Amino acid sequence: MRRFSLSRKSMTSLATACALFATATAYSQQTVPSFPNLGDKFITLPPEANFPEGLGADPSTGDLFVGTFDVQPDGSGSNYLLRYNRAGQLTAQLSLGVVPVTGVTFNPRDKKVYFAQPASLLGLPSFINRVPATFDASTTLETVGLIPNIGAPANRTEFAIDRSQITITFPDSIPAPNGLAFRASDGALFITDSLQGSIFKIENPVTAANICPTTSNCVQTVKQDPLLATAAFPQLGVNGAVFSVDESTLFLTNTGDDRLLSLKLADGSLSVLTESLEGADGIQLGPNGTLIVSRALADEFAVISPTTGRILAEFGEFRGIRPDGTVKGFLFPGSFVIVNNVLFANNLALPLAGSPAEPELDVRAYTISRLPLAPWYPATAGGVTRY
Numbered sequence: 173m174r175r176f177s178l179s180r181k182s183m184t185s186l187a188t189a190c191a192l193f194a195t196a197t198a199y200s201q202q203t204v205p206s207f208p209n210l211g212d213k214f215i216t217l218p219p220e221a222n223f224p225e226g227l228g229a230d231p232s233t234g235d236l237f238v239g240t241f242d243v244q245p246d247g248s249g250s251n252y253l254l255r256y257n258r259a260g261q262l263t264a265q266l267s268l269g270v271v272p273v274t275g276v277t278f279n280p281r282d283k284k285v286y287f288a289q290p291a292s293l294l295g296l297p298s299f300i301n302r303v304p305a306t307f308d309a310s311t312t313l314e315t316v317g318l319i320p321n322i323g324a325p326a327n328r329t330e331f332a333i334d335r336s337q338i339t340i341t342f343p344d345s346i347p348a349p350n351g352l353a354f355r356a357s358d359g360a361l362f363i364t365d366s367l368q369g370s371i372f373k374i375e376n377p378v379t380a381a382n383i384c385p386t387t388s389n390c391v392q393t394v395k396q397d398p399l400l401a402t403a404a405f406p407q408l409g410v411n412g413a414v415f416s417v418d419e420s421t422l423f424l425t426n427t428g429d430d431r432l433l434s435l436k437l438a439d440g441s442l443s444v445l446t447e448s449l450e451g452a453d454g455i456q457l458g459p460n461g462t463l464i465v466s467r468a469l470a471d472e473f474a475v476i477s478p479t480t481g482r483i484l485a486e487f488g489e490f491r492g493i494r495p496d497g498t499v500k501g502f503l504f505p506g507s508f509v510i511v512n513n514v515l516f517a518n519n520l521a522l523p524l525a526g527s528p529a530e531p532e533l534d535v536r537a538y539t540i541s542r543l544p545l546a547p548w549y550p551a552t553a554g555g556v557t558r559y
Contacts, residue, residue: 204483204484204485204486205484205485205486205550206485206486206487207485207486207487207488207548208472208486208487208488208489209489209491209501210487210488210543210548211487211488211501211502211515211517211541211542211543212500212501212541212542212543213498213499213500213539213540213541213542214260214516214539214540214541214542215236215238215256215260215262215539215540216498216537216538216539217238217240217254217537217538217539217540218254218262218265219537220250220252221238221240221242221250221252221254221265221538222240222242222250222538223240223241223242223520223521223522223538224238224239224240224241224507224518224519224520224538224539224540225239225240225241225272225273225274225506225507225518225520226238226239226241226273226274226275226276226287226288226507226518227239227276227454227507227508227509227516227517227518227540228276228277228278228285228286228287228509229278229509229511229516230278230280230283230305231278231511231512232280233257233258233305234257234258234511234512235255235256235257235258235263235305236255236256236509236511236516236540237253237254237255237256237276237278237285237287237305238252238253238254238255238256238276238518238540239251239252239253239254239268239272239273239274239276239287240252240254240268240272240273241272241273241274241520241522242272243270243272243293243294247270247294248270249270249272250267250269250270251267251268251269251270251271251272251273252265252266252267252268253265253266253268253273253276253285253287253303253307254266255305255307256540264306264307264308264309265309266303266307266308266309266311267309268289268313270294271289271291271294271296272289272290272293273287273288273289274287274288274289274290274348274349274350274351275287275288275349275350275351275352275363275364275507276288276352276507277352277353277354278305279302279354279359279361279377279378281354281359281378282378283304283305283306284302284303284304284305284314284378285302285303285304285305285307286300286301286302286316286352286361286377287300287301287302287352288300288349288350288351288352288363289301289349290346290347290348290349290350292319292346292347292348293346293348297318297319297347298318298319298346298347298348298349299315299316299317299318299319299349300315300316300317300319300349300352300361300363300374300377300384301313301314301315301316302314302316302377315384316361316374316377316384317361317363317372317374317377317384317388317390317391318384318388318391319347319348319349319363319365319372319388319391320347320372320388320391320393321344321346321347321368322368322370322393322396323344323368324341324342324343324344324345324368324369325342325368325369325370325396325397325398325400325401326397326398327339327340327341327342327398328340328342328398328399328401340398340403342369342398342401342403345367345368346367346368347365347367347368348365348366348367348368349363349364349365349372350363350364350365350366350408350410350411351363351364351410351411351412351413351424351425351454352364352413353413353414353415353422355415355419356415356419357419358375359376359377359378360373360374360375360376360377361373361374361377362394362413362422363391364400364410364411364412364413364424365410366408366409366410366411366427367401367407367408367409368396368401369396369397369398369399369400369401369402369409369410370393370394370395370396370397370400370410371393371394371395371396371400371410371413371422371424371435372391372392372393372394373391373392373393373394374390374391374392375390375392376390394437394440395435395440395442397442399426399429399431399433399442399444400424400426400433400442402426402427402428402429403428404428404429404430405428405524406427406428406451406469406524407428408427408428409426409427409428409429410424410425410426410433411424411425411426411427411452411453411454411506412424412425412452412453412454412455412465412466412507413425413455414455414456414457414463416478417457417461419437420436420437420438421434421435421436421437421478422434422435422437423435423445423455423463423478424455425449425452425453425454425455425465426452427451427452427453427468429452430447430448430449430450430451430452431444431445431446431447431449431452432444432445432446432449432452432455432463432465432476432481433445445476445478445481446465446474446476446481446482446483449465449467449474450467450468450469450470451466451467451468451469451470452465452466452467452468453465453466453467453468453505453506453507454466454468454505454506454507454508454517456508456509456510457510458475458510458545458549459513459545459546459549460549460550460551461478462475462476462477462478462484462550463475463476463477463478464476464508464510464515466505466506466507466508466517467486468504468505468506468520469504471488471489471490471501471502471503471504471505472486472487472488472489472502472505473486473487473488473505473508473515473517474486475487475549475550484550485549485550487543487548488501488502488505488517488543489501489502490502490503490531492531493531493534493535496536496537497534497535497536497537498535498536498537498538498539499519499521499535499539499541501541502517502519502541503519503520503521503531503532503535504519504520504521504522504532505517505518505519505520505541506518506520507520510545513544513545513546514542514543514544514545515542515543515544515545516540516541516542516543517540517541517543518540519535519538519539519540519541521535521538
């Protein structure tokens, strides 16, 4: 199993732990069926492409789209949008310069790849951009929307075991678009912002005369809430997003707080569904009515009930570094997609703690791993899990 220490991931705050002990408002399961020895290398990125972060797919062709997050302390970095066919062969490579990529997704309505670029990390405006899925090295980016700065979310209150109050105050942060999710029924694009603790929406992102690049008027704030922000390592709040089957709920991850959240779109109510998901990052609808969440800082995945928040199973693990510098299994699998019942996940392998013990420092070639979800995946019926 994954090495895991305080140098890698800070302990859950005493205030949060005590609040959970006192109120028991969310379910966290300690013993679940585990399938660790699943998944391994499928794609090795070209040597100039480091830190695969965003991952999308066109289910009709099997093509995978990979965006990189190469941000160096001196402001340099070389970022790319890559396309691979279903056999894992590189078919296109588009240079994006120093601006990194976070979320990547495919829009079946216009057959284009949408991706978030948090350029505010470099002192520039943060955008959502897109290119045709058939892009090549010379394709020009189309800007879809400018992410506004909306200020800090409200303070958050936690309670210690003696019920004394602890107040968390969040800063006024830069726009940091991250996760992307299209609502299938109307094509609206929902965007998570990990530093502003917010969810944005673009009603009709495919419109040719989109006014977002110049005024951002069509970028609407759906929700800003202290539950979407974080004060915990690695200081990234709301991250992944996926709609429920009936689109009434937007399921969200909070990476720093290790949480799965549930946002009811009808009334805007936000609640914690599952706790203790180490570095909760990517999220997708899984088979049999389940959710799958990547526990990026534990190098594994959790299968979760969307109704109870109960963890039904865990799978995947970090199994070391090969002599060629590639990952065995998974290492920091932040983003993933599911195509034809096969899970593809990035190995971001981004060192965060500054410790010489981090295995990410030994990675010399970056990869995408593949894991078939059958036949071992849990089946659910009537709220009862069968293995």
